[in-house]
Amino acid sequence: MAQRDADPKSIKDVLGAFVETNKLQKGFDKVNVADAWRDVMGPAIAKYTTQIKLDNDRLIVQLSSSVLREELSYGKEKIMRNLNEELGKEIITKLVLR
Numbered sequence: 001m002a003q004r005d006a007d008p009k010s011i012k013d014v015l016g017a018f019v020e021t022n023k024l025q026k027g028f029d030k031v032n033v034a035d036a037w038r039d040v041m042g043p044a045i046a047k048y049t050t051q052i053k054l055d056n057d058r059l060i061v062q063l064s065s066s067v068l069r070e071e072l073s074y075g076k077e078k079i080m081r082n083l084n085e086e087l088g089k090e091i092i093t094k095l096v097l098r
Helices: 011-021 025-047 066-073 076-087
Strands: 049-055 058-063 094-097
Touching: 011 025, 025 049, 025 058, 025 076, 058 066, 066 076, 066 094, 076 094
Parallel strands: 058 094
Antiparallel strands: 049 058
């Protein structure tokens, strides 16, 4: 029978250890990036977003409007900075708009 740890721990610490032990952080990052894109860019741009994919440190966003894609390409650095700020850590180093 497994020994029980007598020290009380917060749920945040226990879940953090579980995520780290099972190497789940990349999956959480993918979900968090999609949510951050919608929050940072707003509903108008989210409406034209068809796919969001995080590939290592590269964020690939597929848009249904070529005009919007061109407009957003001028502000890639600011978009990446705002997304990383929303996520609370440096996850995205390159943004690809398709």
